Structure formats: C-alpha cells, structure tokens
Amino acid sequence: MTSEPALRISNLRYALAERQLFDGLDLLLPAGSSTAILGPSGSGKSTLLSCVLGLVSPDSGSIRVGVHEISGASRSRIAKLRADAIGMVFQFGELLPELSPVENVALAALLAGKRDKGVYDRAEALLGELGVPRADSVATLSGGERQRTAVARALINHPSLLLADEPTGSLDAANRVRVAQMLFQLPRKHGCGLLVATHDFEIAKLADAAYTIQSGRLTKIDAATGGR
Numbered sequence: 001m002t003s004e005p006a007l008r009i010s011n012l013r014y015a016l017a018e019r020q021l022f023d024g025l026d027l028l029l030p031a032g033s034s035t036a037i038l039g040p041s042g043s044g045k046s047t048l049l050s051c052v053l054g055l056v057s058p059d060s061g062s063i064r065v066g067v068h069e070i071s072g073a074s075r076s077r078i079a080k081l082r083a084d085a086i087g088m089v090f091q092f093g094e095l096l097p098e099l100s101p102v103e104n105v106a107l108a109a110l111l112a113g114k115r116d117k118g119v120y121d122r123a124e125a126l127l128g129e130l131g132v133p134r135a136d137s138v139a140t141l142s143g144g145e146r147q148r149t150a151v152a153r154a155l156i157n158h159p160s161l162l163l164a165d166e167p168t169g170s171l172d173a174a175n176r177v178r179v180a181q182m183l184f185q186l187p188r189k190h191g192c193g194l195l196v197a198t199h200d201f202e203i204a205k206l207a208d209a210a211y212t213i214q215s216g217r218l219t220k221i222d223a224a225t226g227g228r
C-alpha cells in the first residue's frame, strides 16, 4: 500500500456571494482510514465533496487525490481522475431502476472504459461481499440493499478515495447502522480513504476522525460525545 494520503486539501478558499464558505480549509485523509465531516444544513459539507470531485472550482488552494492535483486541472483530466480514482455514494443511491444490481455496478466500470470480460464477475463478487441478493431490477430491493448496491458501484473501479454524501440519510434506523458499519470497514478492506459528509453523530462516531466546518475551516471533534 502507498504511503501517499488518499486526500490532501490545503488552504482551500471558496466565497459565495455573501459568504466565505471555505477560508483556508485543510484536511489530510490517510489511505486506509475514514473521516466524517459533520455540520448542520448549509455548512458546506456537500460543496466540499463537490470541490473534491472537481464539480465546483474553489477560488484558491490545493486538492490532491493521491498524487493527482484536482485544482486547476482540465475538465477532461478531472473526468478521467473521477472515473479512475474516486468512488461516490449519494444519499439516495442514484441507481438506474430498470437495471439489475449487477448491471448498475458493471455500468460504472464500462463507463470508465473497463470493458474486459471480468467486469460482470467482479460486480457479482462485490455485491456478494456486501450482501446484496440477486434481482432482475434494483427497484425490487430494500432501501438498505439499494444503498449497498450503490457502495458496490462506487468500489468497482478500485478507487483510492471513496466519498459519501449522507449515505444513510434515506434509511430507517436498523439499515442505517448496518450500512454505516459496512461502509466504515471499507478503508481497511480495500485500502482506500473514505470521506463521509453527514449530520448524524451516530454515523460519524464510526469514523477514525471527525470534523465540523467552523468559520470556513475544519475543527476536529469527538463524535462519540456528540461533539462536546
């Protein structure tokens, strides 16, 4: 495993019309570890993930995914990096309902240009590992199974960085804990870094480190005590 951090954000600045959302924000996420970003609605969690995905261009600062610099990179380079090195899990899974779990997962590999015969086998193996049953369509899966399918899709291209935005926000209490426990095991199993945005302390306390966004920077907190 490389000793390069999965993600390094340095001195990030980003101003909205009337607000300095990030004001010298730093973050170091070692490979094989997890970090939760906590904060109330509007504090900038999703925008931070969008900056890492290269979908929002900050005013200044550096964002490195492994050895690759995102800030200032061309759109095509960022798109390639997103496909090759970053996996993303959204709050509502964002799966294609007409497709089966295997097809949903394999599609991410096909779109990244990985068209080898083993794609479907790898998709099946990942879904098996994450406990998703076989089905003709993801529409017939439970919410927790759909979210585990979304995690398998995020993992299919062997990302060095996994991002998750409120990954358990659409689930009931039992599934929320189950999916969160599975998610936070991934960095050690797959060697990737995991960055989770959430407003839920119960989820954040499973992470190796937790931060809130305060005055445009990250402040380390103890999620187990509710940040007190």
Ligand SMILES: Nc1ncnc2c1ncn2[C@@H]1O[C@H](COP(=O)(O)OP(=O)(O)OP(=O)(O)O)[C@@H](O)[C@H]1O
Binding pocket: 016, 021, 039, 040, 041, 042, 043, 044, 045, 046, 047, 048, 199
């Ligand atoms: N494209 C945009 N243009 C202008 N303002 C924006 C844009 N995107 C986000 N914002 C504002 O930036 C702030 C941070 O939004 P963001 O979605 O990152 O917060 P969040 O912490 O993820 O909130 P939530 O938990 O509700 O998803 C909010 O005040 C939001 O209104």
